[in-house]
Amino acid sequence: MLVNIRIDFKIADVGSMENSYAKLDALNNKIHENAKVLEQVTLKTCNRYEIYLILDEDTNIPTTTFIVEKDDHAINHLLRLASGLESMIMGEDQILGQIKNARKKAIKEETIGPKLEKVFTKAIHVGQSIRKNTHINEGGVSIGSSAVELLEQKYGAVDGKNILIVGAGEMGTVVSKALLNKETNPIVVANRTYDKAQELARELDGIAIRFNKMDETLDKIDILISATGAPHTLITKQRLMFLSDEHLQSMIMLDLANPRDISEDVKELGVQLYNLDDLRYVQDKNVEKRVKEAEKAEKIIAEETVLLKDALKQMEITPILSALNVEAEKVRTNELEKTLHMLNLDEKDSQKLEMLTHSIVDKMLFNIIKNLKLAVSNDDFETIRTAKKVLLKYEE
Structure with a gap:
């Protein structure tokens, strides 16, 4: 299941x-x-x-x-x-x-x-x-492009702004690349692993800084986007207290991490803070067109669901059929060898006897295989489980 x-x-x-x-x-x-x-x-x-x-x-x-x-x-x-x-x-x-x-x-x-x-x-x-x-x-369209759209809706144009990306992982990369067609100042990237910060900064033609030097940059940052995999908050009210009131009230922060990187208490300093929940309200310019395309996708998915369900059901009996065929073939070849050794037949008669043994095995297995396949098509998994116990290794 x-x-x-x-x-x-x-x-x-x-x-x-x-x-x-x-x-x-x-x-x-x-x-x-x-x-x-x-x-x-x-x-x-x-x-x-x-x-x-x-x-x-x-x-x-x-x-x-x-x-x-x-x-x-x-x-x-x-x-x-x-x-x-x-x-x-x-x-x-x-x-x-x-x-x-x-x-x-x-x-x-x-x-x-x-x-x-x-x-x-x-x-x-x-x-x-x-x-x-x-x-x-x-x-x-991506979370990254929607994040940029949210920033522009809340902040205005990001052209000429100083942006800090905290986290050079998948999400940080997606958002920073969505900013590439904007006329921002060189994007600053901070990451616990400095090499990864440098790698992303090179792609962005931006600036990499060490994670422990981040505070030294905050007084120059207009927009901070955080998307790390940290298990706890990284940016808190206490951490920002050294910044001027004027600067704090002009800052916008976007937290794309889960668990969250930025504590809600930064809002008490006047910082505009947004997170993943806010992305669902971003105006999607192409949504109507994509809804129509989704109808086409739904038809494909419905067909593929049926095919995949049937394939999985067939996999339920695959080990049984394999075991049956292997065991039957082992018995057939052993008994055939014994018989040929006793009868001393010529090659033509030996081939006839081999064909006969194949035919006997096929006929003996026919109804068993047919009924197992029928059990699968009828979702009769109780019968299949019983067959596994009887024909494979029995387990209490």
Whole structure:
């Protein structure tokens, strides 16, 4: 059974998301204790935390905090997610890379198996295909471009402004590159790993600074965008107290991290602070066009969901069929060799006898295989589980 457990921006704001990470981990641990978990892939981004599991059998997952979807519903969600239909910014491309990274991480940690490998590989292919065959990502829309749009809506033109990017990871890179077509002053990049700050600064034709030298730059910064992976706040009211009131009241800060990098108390100093929750209200200029493209994407996703569901169902009986064929072939060849040794037949008669043994095995297995396939098509997983116990290694 495929299970997806998640929390995302649709049901939780940034604060609620922060408080839910440990709870979802605890729920996942409980599932591992009470059920047989065969495979797992974890997807964590700035506005969603999702866990995909393959369980040995249907398991009740009691929760009112998280969304739980199973089998074809979970498949449909992942395909929609990979296609950008579940994103805060419809059609954004970043999520596809994040899904690829989640798969790679699971491969590295050896938690992914044949079923989730098939599901995630298909999701990636569907996401790529939909972007190629529709205009769902019209205009290269992303969290980064929406962040810049938010800044311009709240602050005005960013031309000539001094901007500090804190965090040279995926989100920091996306936002900073969205600023490249603006006439800002050279963008300043701070990162705990100085080499990464230098690397991003080179791409931006900007300036890299060491993380511990950031405070020395703040009095010159108009806009601060923070997107690190730190587990705690980095910028607080106390840290900014040395700046003049005039400068603080002219500053705008955008926190794209989750957990958040910037404490809410900076607002008490007059700083304008925005976070991921504010991005959902950014005016999307191309949204109507993308909604029409989404209708095309939905049709593709519906078809692919059915195909993938059927493929997963077939995988339920693959080990049974393989074991049956291997065991039958072993018996056939052993008995054939004994018989040929006793009868001392010529080559022509030996071939006839071999064909006969093949025919007997095929006829004996025919109804078993037919009934197993019928059980799959009827979602009769109880029969399949019984067949596994009888035909494979029996486990209490």
